[in-house]
Amino acid sequence: MMNLTSSTSFDFKAEIIGAYSAWDFAFNKADAKAVAATYVSNAKVLPPTHQVISGPEEIENFFAGLFSGGFTDHKLTIIDAGGDEKVVYSTAKWSAEGKGPDGSRQSAGGIATHVFERQADGSLKLRLHTFN
Template identity: 75%
Template sequence: MTALASSIKHDIAAAYAAWDSAFNKADARAIAATYVSDAKLLPPTHQVISGPTEIESFFAGLFASGFADHRLVVIDAGGDEKIVYGTAHWSANGRTADGASQPAGGIATHVFERQPDGSLKLKLHTFN
């Protein structure tokens, strides 16, 4: 079981690194591609955002408002061969109304589905 747990944590860390890379390139389409077709994104705005098209639009809006420099740091990871979860501290830099940099951050929860090729795609993502 320890080997599976170690492998899951490694897979989550790799998924987080890829997600951060897409975010830090302001590539909303690449971020959306990391979600399954029926994924849900639950941001602190209390919206329920469904599927890659709406998720892409959400992140495009964040990029337009000046968010950058995203980083996910694993708190915990677990699951099995099909469904895995990760919790993370997240941080990013936003912009105030006058354009000054403003740090943001919180806690995120991610539920992934393992794909036939072994990769992970997000099924549920919530953050505060």
């Protein structure tokens, strides 16, 4: 277990950039199981549909639905990050490509908020993810 003391300093921005890179990589492989693995077991995803998505199975199914709809080329760009040794938060711009009703490529994007929990090994997993 990682020993975290008050003298421990974190580079929150670098940690978030790493977490975003891993998330984008899983998304862009259309690997719903790998995306769901980036969340804690009782995580919530709050998409613009106002649906509350809870836990690994629902999260995996939600992203599988996006992938079946042709979404790809996801990119998170950090706006802000902060936190402490237990909880890290960030805001980001997101963009992706999807398919319109006629099958043509359409760009999508918006703003996302993420709350991460630091795991015993020091890694970050998502507790809350909301986007518009």
